[in-house]
Amino acid sequence: MPPSEFKLYDTLSRQVKPIETAEPGHLRFYTCGPTVYSYAHIGNFRSFLAADLVVRTARALGWRVTWVSNITDVGHLTQDDVADAGGEDRMEKALHSKEGEQFANVWDLAEYYTQAYLEDWQRLNLTEPEVRPRATQHVREQILMAQALVEKGNAYETPTGVYFDVESQPDYGKLSGNTRDKLQEAVRDVVLDENKRRQADFALWKKDDKHLMQWFSPWGWGFPGWHIECSAMARAYLGDTIDLHSGGEDNAFPHHECEIAQSEAFTGKPFSNHWMHVRFLQVEGEKMAKRAGNFFTVRDLLEKGFDPLALRFALMSVPYGKPMNFTLQLLRDAQGHVERFRECERRVAVAGGSTPPSVSPGTNPFEDTERVALGDELQRLYEGALDAMANDLNTSVAIAKSLEGAKAILREPSLTPAQARAAATYLDQVNGLLGVVRSEHEPSGPPPAAETPTVDGRTVDAWVGLRDEAKRAKDYAAADAIRARLAEAGVELRDSPEGTTWALRPGG
RNA sequence: GGCGCCGUACCCAAGUGGUUAAGGGAAGGGUCUGCAAAACCCUCAUCCGGCGGUUCGAAUCCGCCCGGCGCCUCCA
Structure with a gap:
């Protein structure tokens, strides 16, 4: 049940009260x-x-x-x-x-x-x-x-x-x-x-x-x-x-x-x-004051390699009604959270893409129970997040709920099609409410090369390919050398059974 | 002088009368891995700035005290 009221602190009456719209x-x-x-x-x-x-x-x-x-x-x-x-x-x-x-x-x-x-x-x-x-x-x-x-x-x-x-x-x-x-x-x-x-x-x-x-x-x-x-x-x-x-x-x-x-x-x-x-x-x-000159613009931080969604995430980690101390550490944490949502999306895509949606392999009753459990849990968490937002925009709680959902999705070693659908629905809902899963304005992923002139995506992909070959040949010295070299350029490698992905390590 | 906010674990932070005080980061242990990283699992506040009070019961309400902070015609 979604909340029936949307409460916000009202400066005029100095109290938290439901928003009353002239037209319902x-x-x-x-x-x-x-x-x-x-x-x-x-x-x-x-x-x-x-x-x-x-x-x-x-x-x-x-x-x-x-x-x-x-x-x-x-x-x-x-x-x-x-x-x-x-x-x-x-x-x-x-x-x-x-x-x-x-x-x-x-x-x-x-x-x-x-x-x-x-x-x-x-x-x-x-x-x-x-x-x-x-x-x-x-x-x-x-x-x-x-x-x-x-x-x-x-x-x-x-x-x-x-x-x-x-x-x-x-x-x-x-x-x-x-x-x-x-x-x-x-x-x-x-x-x-x-x-x-x-x-x-x-x-x-x-x-x-x-x-x-x-x-x-x-x-x-x-x-x-x-x-x-x-x-x-x-x-x-x-x-x-x-x-x-x-x-x-x-x-x-x-x-x-x-x-x-x-x-x-x-x-x-x-x-x-x-x-x-x-x-x-x-x-x-x-x-932060213009006269003091100690302020960050959005572009200042993006030039450091931070993901725009991570900046968004960081800025909403403390509810709007409280003074907030913005730190680079907070932004680094947020970067991790955004990547966690991306990982969820990736797993949903893998699960959803490999099985025809019309086929329901719910033959295993145990697996079916698990599926229902995940869907229910995600629904409960999303409603918790919406509840929190409707209660004077409690973004701290909404974020906590959204991360718990991500955790629940990532907990599954592999998603069944039904679980993937539940997860996809959840991610859509959370994104609609908080806007931190994917951007409506540009494709997700690392910032475009123009903002990070030291790293060229295609070059990185080429090196990753070379490293894969070295790994297959069990030439681990060569593989590690490539990894070290990429690390120097701020690129972090992540091996998984499905292959190697990479991400920029921001803040440099 | 006016208006208003805050003090919760090593750090950020939720909680506004009643189960084991959310969540995240850091840290420690583990699974996985050629090794890492990432991911996942486990551990991590008998206690909520201090002192009184109200109450069967308070981090949560009231009073006082201590400490930190914002706005009051540049600022969002």
């Missing part, structure tokens, strides 16, 4: 995507992965999911609500950095990093959202929303822009706890902008006819504020009230708080019924 069995879900001014790092992807797991779990429960995740391809200021003079545009800053010199303008830069983001997304085997709106393609909606908020008295124009008046929304602060009165006693020293009525007021529109990305508005040339884009795009694709909204924990304030204020002022309805925030991860015990 249909989840409308919005995830804040990245600002594409550089490569996204693994911390970003921990957040997107958590969202992907929400989608996979919901679908495993039989729900329909409409998932929207934006791409912020417009700059915004590094100090968003501080005096305009103090802000520096993130895109512009990136363009003037060393890596940015290769781009002709901010539009090219944004496009380049958008493509890189989508590549990494696929490599981590993330589900493709139904819609990926780009902020620059929805400026019109953003202007209209800002205009309406001015008309309703929730926003006002100043010489530098259009600002949302937080006093007009009495429950401003309900998500983060940074209510209006508490914000006033904030200990942070903030630059005062005399154009704003209150320091906490945030920009819906910035007037700037020198900005590298600018649009024409009722207030002249300029660009939209950061928070308004998500309000506009979420509403455009998912309606006035969405079921679930996710993002990194830093998004809770100010971004999501401001989204709530704008959207609820605009529609008069709740913006999102459920809020999910993913905790930051640390790397080797240290905080």
Whole structure:
């Protein structure tokens, strides 16, 4: 029996509670995507992965999911609500950095990093959202929303822009706890902008006819504020009230708080019924921050020879709601787990391929009992994994169950056709839920040669062939020399009765 | 000052009132193997940061203490 509820911690009500969809069995879900001014790092992807797991779990429960995740391809200021003079545009800053010199303008830069983001997304085997709106393609909606908020008295124009008046929304602060009165006693020293009525007021529109990305508005040339884009795009694709909204924990304030204020002022309805925030991860015990420069991108780790699915596996080994310490050791462990699933697939293929599916050799009652036992056990384990996921995305438990299933499959010296079918079903189910068995975007196996220039698959195969000949001739010295040589290149050999396979030993 | 999280074996980590405290890694032993590796099997916390309390019963609830951490307008 699949669980009937999907429980998630809700930041707004500060409790774990079932997701309630406005339309039964249909989840409308919005995830804040990245600002594409550089490569996204693994911390970003921990957040997107958590969202992907929400989608996979919901679908495993039989729900329909409409998932929207934006791409912020417009700059915004590094100090968003501080005096305009103090802000520096993130895109512009990136363009003037060393890596940015290769781009002709901010539009090219944004496009380049958008493509890189989508590549990494696929490599981590993330589900493709139904819609990926780009902020620059929805400026019109953003202007209209800002205009309406001015008309309703929730926003006002100043010489530098259009600002949302937080006093007009009495429950401003309900998500983060940074209510209006508490914000006033904030200990942070903030630059005062005399154009704003209150320091906490945030920009819906910035007037700037020198900005590298600018649009024409009722207030002249300029660009939209950061928070308004998500309000506009979420509403455009998912309606006035969405079921679930996710993002990194830093998004809770100010971004999501401001989204709530704008959207609820605009529609008069709740913006999102459920809020999910993913905790930051640390790397080797240290905080990962762009300024500190100690962050890994997805491509950094793949270049070290790690399997993309192993990275995915490692990133979900600690539930999203807890801070996680990402280590290379964790990634090495994950590599082993992914290979274990591959071994399961290989054995299923061997068992399934050698016997016609119509023939059922269930003549041995003992063997038949064993078959039923394995199928039942796998089914029980999969349901355990789904249960865990439906309980606030408990990935630690889901992973444990999935590995127990792999263990059960590998325990069988050879699979009967019926067992192979049960195993294949199990692997499909686990892959649908967790996405760690095989990628939907590229064939399984070692990373392509382009990413590991020191190892050429065909050369390795040739050496393996030579070693086999040496072994058959009982020339073990030669065989071991080849094995040693391949080991130096990071290739690990695995002999089995069916022949020799090899895998890259990552981390070099 | 505000909001929030965590302290479980050598390491990561699940567990949220009641059978023998999941799972993984490491380690030790074994099977297999020409030898290895991989795979598989076995072993590996009478105990859950400390002290009180509630309860027939707590790692799990409450209080206090000790220790670690995140966010609070660059960040997912």
